[in-house]
Amino acid sequence: MVFQVVKQETKPIDGQKPGTSGLRKKVTVFKQDHYLANFVQSTFDALPSEKVKGSNIVVSGDGRYWSTEAIQIIIKIAAANGVKRVWVGQNTLLSTPAVSAIIRDRVNSNGEKAYGAFILTASHNPGGPDEDFGIKYNCENGGPAPESLTDKIYSNTKAISAYYTVDGIPDVDVTKIGTTSFEGPDGTFEVEVFDSTEDYVKLMKTIFDFTAIKDLLTNPKFTFCYDALNGVAGVYAKRIFLEELGAQESSLLNCVPKEDFGGGHPDPNLTYAKELVQVMGLGKKPPTNDVPEFGAAADGDADRNMILGKRFFVTPSDSVAIIAANAVGAIPYFNGGLKGVARSMPTSAALDVVAQKLNLKFFEVPTGWKFFGNLMDAGMCSVCGEESFGTGSDHIREKDGIWAVLAWLSILAHRNKLAGGDKLVTVEEIVTEHWNTYGRHYYTRYDYENVDAEAAKKLMAHLVDLQSKLGDVNNMIKEIRPDVAEVKEADEFEYKDPVDNSVSSHQGIRYLFKDGSRLVFRLSGTGSVGATIRLYIEQYESDPTKTFKPSAEALAPLVEVALKLSKIEEFTGRSEPTVIT
């Protein structure tokens, strides 16, 4: 069968500006004639054509609704643009971290690597006919396309007049492993469907001691629960936790990927991972079964994670600090030491304290995983994390939900080996011990979603103004809550990338207090309607006798200061945040 390249006339379609998380829109928008094709052609046109010609390109994602249709469209456009081989995870499934691993590590029979990937996901957004679809392009280093490339893609979408597709390639069966070949004007074009987990599992085995983790997971005293929230993580959980590490099948919740994520919101936090929260004894009702020792969840494309102990929540900010503090010794990949650690600006300073004590290079970057990628490419960072449930390392260039769980299981296994006793060390013990050593960063985030964009701008301007009058601010604080420390410094966060010297300004407003506490205000970069204001509140407590208060109680004085100082109710008309995490 010989296929022909077909030129299809088209017109620019508005609103195809991709963020670093790609282009995310309602399925109904993606289904419009030429919508996806315009975007894919604009991406190929933004890349050097000599690199695209003859390349291997990965196309897969979290399996959300419309993925099967999208993949067939992309395969044909890839063939017409001279791509030699499209790599597809079986049933269109590849987690975002697995795609990153595949780009970096997989080689075909000729020893060639992939040039890039189209990841079909809208991450933690719901899926289904009336919900979201998404597409994101990742580059040769395995990380999301930099802004220079996404800007180019966007400008191409505004000028596009035609795209290229093919005549003579039928829909490829992506449910079966194997290679299908087609002959075209530039020679053979192949679609290779492979097991979604093989490359990722191989990589995980080079990082972690699977035997040590298996000993823990098969110890009858250790109980475990993993919730994939009906996303792609389920495929990896089955292969890794059950087949490789011997966990019980009953440990897995919602581990069959569904194209609508079971109608839920596939975001691993205390609000949306309801079933797991209930099982772990943190729900409103008392749990019906014995509460497991360890629980974890992932988002739709398996890059985010939430870690829970028995009736115990580990904040993402604590999680990255604890992983960094315990990595050497517990995780073979880090045995040579950590090159450095990094967190996003609004993430609590728990990691800073670890970096100081362990004398590690430390970086505070703006929100967005791409900033970590630069540091990692330059060999400056080994472990990093964000308050938004993202944790990872330089093994790939995306955050990694399953990796985070394996990291925690490794720490537990290692601690048990050191303790050597009959009783297993718990998640809660590891965290409280960490607080005893490093102090505790009580932490909470208030989100005000869908606020009028003008009102949000005014609020931020008010906060910028205040930050230049610290004397007044401290007088106000004394009146609002005399028990709150003074502000020693305030600024609008600006980051100069130490690798490429690029500057990112206006990345949020920080108030830093004399006792190490912080208030951070920023506008979300991922909201879809109006503006989302995020208020991050962090109280540092170094006295080990005071690290066991309920979080809300410890944070109450600072919350009061934050709300009154910012006049958030006055500006937004909101007396309550939409969500508290």
Ligand code: G6P
């Ligand atoms: C995505 C990015 C993260 C970021 C998060 C929150 O998940 O990959 O790097 O932390 O969005 O962003 P936002 O701007 O909404 O706070």
Ligand code: ZN
């Ligand atoms: Zn995600």
